[in-house]
Amino acid sequence: MRIAVIGHGPEPVGQGWGDAIDAHDLVVRLHDWDWQDAGDYGTRYDYGVLPGPGIARALKSAVRAPENGWLVYSPYQPLDRAYVTDGIMGRPVLDVRDHAIAWFERLARFNARSFRGRAALTRGASAILLTAHVLSPTELTLVGFNNIIEGRFGSGYPAACPAQNDFDHPGQEYNHAHDMVAERALVFEALRRYGVRPRILGRAGLAVPAA
Structure with missing residues (x-):
């Protein structure tokens, strides 16, 4: 099964990748994706990803429910059973x-x-890991994740993107909360363990990331 996970990175802007994204068997997105242009990021929304500890706050920016369900990560705080x-x-x-x-x-x-001190996973990395664990893809296409793929913070986030203030040290490997070098290592190690083939949708087309 081919699944696309869509992050908040700016790489798709102006590329017209929407149809290629929506052609996957499933598409997973972060809950606050409504700013993304349909022609570049697609519109298919099978599963949404929510941060468990802040669901009530996060839902204020969730304008559309996914078709199939929510993937929730709440590592150190039990999720409200309701x-x-x-x-x-x-x-x-x-x-x-x-x-x-x-x-x-x-x-x-x-x-x-x-x-x-202690680093946390970005929402994007959590989305990738949740997708691999819960949905069992054979192939996972990553879109808008250059910070993870390259192991450093990028730049050029659109003004409407809610992630632009999270990544405030472009070109650096870590900031106040996240370490992109460690996160890259964790994500690709986990995908290998899950038996998932990662693919990167970039400006040169589909590519396999370097190990």
């Missing part, structure tokens, strides 16, 4: 807290750094 039993915006919730804890602990073993 979300699991009742769903969110009429869609079921899949809680993978135990696995999220393991991913965060593994990140520390890669000597992840941040200005405030």
Whole structure:
């Protein structure tokens, strides 16, 4: 099964990748993707990714429910069971807290750094890991994840993008909360363990990332 995971990176802007993205078997997006242009980022929305500890706040920026359900990561705070039993915006919730804890602990073993000490996973990395774990793709196309692919923070985020303030040190490997070198190592190690073939949709077409 071919799945596309769509991040908040600016790489698709102006590229017209929407149809290629929507042609995948499933498309997974972060919950606050409504700023993305349909022609560049597509419109298909099978699963949405939500941050478990801040669901109530996150839902204020979720204008559309995914078709199939929500993938939620809440590594150190139990998820409100009402979300699991009742769903969110009429869609079921899949809680993978135990696995999220393991991913965060593994990140520390890669000597992840941040200005405030312990580093956390970006929402994008969590989306990739959740997709690999829950949906079992054979091939995973990453779109808008150059920060993870290159192991450093990028620039050029559109003004409407909610991630632009999260990545405030372009060109650097880590900032106040995230270490992109460690995150890159964790993501691609995890994909190998899950038996998933990663593909990168970039301006040269589809490519296989270097190990």
